[in-house]
Amino acid sequence: MQIAFIGLGHMGAPMAINLHKAGHSVKAFDLSPDACAQVKAQGLQVAASAQDAVQGAEAVISMLPASQHVEGLYLGSDKAPALLPHIAKGTLIIDSSTIAAATSQKVARAAEAAGIAFIDAPVSGGTGGAIAGTLTFMVGGSDAHLERARPLLEKMGANIFHAGSVGAGQTAKICNNMLLGILMVGTSEAIALGVANGLDPKVLSEIMRRSSGGNWALEKYNPYPGVHENAPASKGYAGGFGTDLMLKDLGLSQENATAVKASTPLGGLARAIYAAHSIAGHGGEDFSSVIKMLQKKG
Numbered sequence: 001m002q003i004a005f006i007g008l009g010h011m012g013a014p015m016a017i018n019l020h021k022a023g024h025s026v027k028a029f030d031l032s033p034d035a036c037a038q039v040k041a042q043g044l045q046v047a048a049s050a051q052d053a054v055q056g057a058e059a060v061i062s063m064l065p066a067s068q069h070v071e072g073l074y075l076g077s078d079k080a081p082a083l084l085p086h087i088a089k090g091t092l093i094i095d096s097s098t099i100a101a102a103t104s105q106k107v108a109r110a111a112e113a114a115g116i117a118f119i120d121a122p123v124s125g126g127t128g129g130a131i132a133g134t135l136t137f138m139v140g141g142s143d144a145h146l147e148r149a150r151p152l153l154e155k156m157g158a159n160i161f162h163a164g165s166v167g168a169g170q171t172a173k174i175c176n177n178m179l180l181g182i183l184m185v186g187t188s189e190a191i192a193l194g195v196a197n198g199l200d201p202k203v204l205s206e207i208m209r210r211s212s213g214g215n216w217a218l219e220k221y222n223p224y225p226g227v228h229e230n231a232p233a234s235k236g237y238a239g240g241f242g243t244d245l246m247l248k249d250l251g252l253s254q255e256n257a258t259a260v261k262a263s264t265p266l267g268g269l270a271r272a273i274y275a276a277h278s279i280a281g282h283g284g285e286d287f288s289s290v291i292k293m294l295q296k297k298g
């Protein structure tokens with residue numbers, strides 16, 4: 001299939017590379033020349049612009065940071081004209097960015113009015129899952145559109161869930177990430193407490209992993225350097241899932257909680273903690289660096 005892939009960051013690049021490896025013809029684009037060069041080195045075709053990328057595409061996949069980027073790309077902004085008029089009727093758009101459900105619905109309405117299919121398909125599984133092709137997709141959209149997308153999603157992920165109509169994938173995603181944000185702070189607190197008492201972080205992490213405190217961070221993404229060789233914590237908190245992206249997702253979950261009058265006190269507290277961590281200069285580091293706020297200094 002001919003695919004336009006827009007947004008080649010930590011997640012988008014490995015996802016596009018997996019589609020290329022599966023034999024699809026991928027025309028990729030990112031505003032960053034470095035991001036384009038990285039996928040070109042893997043044999044992907046690089047487009048000169050988003051408009052160029054969508055020429056002849058049967059599917060358009062976007063993996064951008066936040067709501068304003070997705071809305072700006074498809075519907076236009078003061079920086080760039082809308083991409084939708086350049087996309088052929090009958091094309092399928094798969095937006096895998098984590099954004100507000102309301103933005104997915106707004107873009108979907110405009111796409112459907114132009115005869116273009118749209119699903120929101122945010123992901124979970126981190127950069128490791130993106131590289132391994134084992135992501136979890138949370139899809140919002142019609143059954144028919146999901147079935148069209150499925151062969152492509154299967155090349156990038158291991159689990160595909162249909163959460164409901166357009167926007168439902170985003171709602172599932174922000175519930176998951178609110179829980180992830182909370183559990184990373186909790187895991188960091190527990191490890192920092194143990195280390196302040198002289199415990200070995202590896203031994204303590206293994207005890208908790210096999211006990212009732214076991215969770216994803218302890219399994220795969222330990223916030224303490226050196227416990228998991230491949231986790232961002234062991235690479236100076238480089239790569240991975242940025243603190244500012246987690247802050248965005250916790251903002252989305254709090255906005256949503258306000259809209260539906262839900263009580264999410266720990267989500268609110270976690271948002272405040274990541275905001276303080278970002279303001280202290282750690283916005284670009286992986287979110288597990290939040291442990292730095294909780295560690296005893298000196």
Ligand code: NAD
Nearest residue numbers: 007008009010011012030031032065097098126127240241
């Ligand atoms: P990233 O910042 O590494 O990459 C985003 C890319 O989009 C950048 O390369 C940027 O140049 C590009 N971009 C922005 N606007 C553009 C435009 N108009 N046209 C073309 N390119 C544009 O972010 P990421 O870590 O890859 O995350 C992408 C999305 O996936 C976010 O919504 C994030 O919340 C979500 N997500 C990330 C992870 C993770 O572990 N990193 C996991 C699950 C979901």
